[in-house]
Amino acid sequence: MISKNMKKLVENSSAIRAMFEEGAQLAKIYGAENVYDFSLGNPNVAAPESIKEAVIDVITNDDPLMLHGYMSNAGYEDVRNAIADSINRRFDTNFDASNIIMTVGAAGGLNVILKTLVDPGDTVLTFAPFFAEYINYVNNANGTLEAVPPVLENFMPDMDKFEQMIKPSTKAVIINNPNNPSGVVYPAEVIEKIAEILDKKQKEYGTSIYLISDEPYRELAYDGVEVPYLTKYYKNTVVGYSYSKSLSLPGDRIGYLVIPSEVDDYEEVFEGASVANRVLGFVNAPSLMQRVVAKCCDEKTDIDFYDGNRKILYNALQEYGFTCVKPQGAFYLFIKSPVADEREFCAAAKKHNVLLVQGRSFGCEGYVRLSYCVSRDTVVNSLPAFKALAEEYGLIK
Numbered sequence: 336m337i338s339k340n341m342k343k344l345v346e347n348s349s350a351i352r353a354m355f356e357e358g359a360q361l362a363k364i365y366g367a368e369n370v371y372d373f374s375l376g377n378p379n380v381a382a383p384e385s386i387k388e389a390v391i392d393v394i395t396n397d398d399p400l401m402l403h404g405y406m407s408n409a410g411y412e413d414v415r416n417a418i419a420d421s422i423n424r425r426f427d428t429n430f431d432a433s434n435i436i437m438t439v440g441a442a443g444g445l446n447v448i449l450k451t452l453v454d455p456g457d458t459v460l461t462f463a464p465f466f467a468e469y470i471n472y473v474n475n476a477n478g479t480l481e482a483v484p485p486v487l488e489n490f491m492p493d494m495d496k497f498e499q500m501i502k503p504s505t506k507a508v509i510i511n512n513p514n515n516p517s518g519v520v521y522p523a524e525v526i527e528k529i530a531e532i533l534d535k536k537q538k539e540y541g542t543s544i545y546l547i548s549d550e551p552y553r554e555l556a557y558d559g560v561e562v563p564y565l566t567k568y569y570k571n572t573v574v575g576y577s578y579s580k581s582l583s584l585p586g587d588r589i590g591y592l593v594i595p596s597e598v599d600d601y602e603e604v605f606e607g608a609s610v611a612n613r614v615l616g617f618v619n620a621p622s623l624m625q626r627v628v629a630k631c632c633d634e635k636t637d638i639d640f641y642d643g644n645r646k647i648l649y650n651a652l653q654e655y656g657f658t659c660v661k662p663q664g665a666f667y668l669f670i671k672s673p674v675a676d677e678r679e680f681c682a683a684a685k686k687h688n689v690l691l692v693q694g695r696s697f698g699c700e701g702y703v704r705l706s707y708c709v710s711r712d713t714v715v716n717s718l719p720a721f722k723a724l725a726e727e728y729g730l731i732k
Contacts, residue, residue: 344471361688371717372690373705376515376666378583380637380708386582389630393623402626408609408619410437410591417629418591424633426564434595436608437620440588441551441577445472446615448573448592449507451607452545453478457506462492463698464669466515466549478506482698490517490660490669494528501536507545508533512562513552516697516704517669518662520556523563530569537571543599546572551590552665554581554635557642560663570597573604578628580666583636589624641666644707644714651718656730666708669694673728677703683727687720 337345361370393402409415415432422428438444453459453476461469463482473480483497510529512521521529533544548565553576556562566572577590594605612619648668649661658671670691672680677693681703684691694702707714725731 370688374690382583383634389627393626408612414625414629421632436592439617440590444575444592447611449476450611459507461509467696490519503540509547511549513664516667518665518667520663526563526568548574551577556664655725668705
């Protein structure tokens with residue numbers, strides 16, 4: 336018999352499993368082209384050609400014993416230097432290999448840094464709406480996740496609530512920028528206020544509070560919006576990054592942590608994270624993909640394609656009477672449900688072969704998430720279904 340904790344996790348995952356099954360079943364009945372699955376954030380854009388070229392180059396020219404062997408738990412030193420150099424060029428920072436730990440995607444990185452920092456009984460704050468797996472990642476470290484409510488008009492953090500929720504047991508704050516699921520980008524003035532509050536609370540409690548910046552969508556920003564680099568605003572910042580979205584490599588599980596030398600107890604934190612990489616069972620990030628991304632760390636996927644989907648859907652949904660904050664990043668729309676219980680709206684959408692994710696999964700009831708990293712045909716062909724839904728709920732006549 337599996338553990339009680341695992342039983343709960345299996346039960347909580349049943350909705351995701353059901354969504355997979357429902358999408359496949361609807362496709363069998365109506366044809367895949369007539370099913371509009373906006374449920375998953377699985378990139379629809381192919382990885383840049385340079386990835387294929389880098390894979391061939393690495394496999395052809397690197398020493399196979401080195402390529403497929405163990406290395407430091409933190410990753411290859413030359414790869415870490417290459418990534419540090421890329422970050423320094425783009426954000427005017429001053430990192431080197433001693434500040435980078437290669438991880439199994441952003442998810443692996445978050446688990447590594449939480450394992451490093453969190454003791455049983457510690458609390459970790461995040462800003463709603465938030466990526467649902469944060470709950471499990473913090474639980475994995477025997478901590479407790481608490482969500483700061485947003486200002487619903489723009490989905491920015493409620494700063495008064497944030498300050499009130501910080502307590503002596505608060506060890507870390509997770510911020511996801513650009514945000515999944517809202518698509519908002521927290522601007523510099525918001526980051527500055529967060530940093531100001533954290534500095535104040537550190538002094539008040541005599542503790543270190545780490546800001547963990549989860550950034551898998553950093554490169555997916557539109558309309559010339561700048562995504563602030565958080566190490567420049569708050570000393571105790573750790574950055575988690577993934578190439579899953581920027582290079583369309585979600586299945587290759589490759590990312591990194593940035594641990595600046597300025598963070599409190601830097602040497603302990605860096606060494607702890609390296610050991611956490613091992614004891615969590617990752618051991619090290621995938622060796623082949625480390626060497627590949629080192630050659631391609633300044634590349635980007637076709638962001639214009641996502642931007643096109645964003646504009647088509649946002650403009651159409653606005654025209655149909657739906658309420659949604661215009662996303663400036665990532666590839667999600669967070670739409671206000673026309674009824675209080677968004678589960679009812681998701682069920683109604685399903686009757687039109689439209690698959691959406693309920694907002695309570697992200698800590699915001701009454702909203703639904705739409706992921707527009709799908710084909711352009713799916714976007715365009717779904718519009719009549721959304722219009723029919725709007726008419727059904729009296730949003731248009």
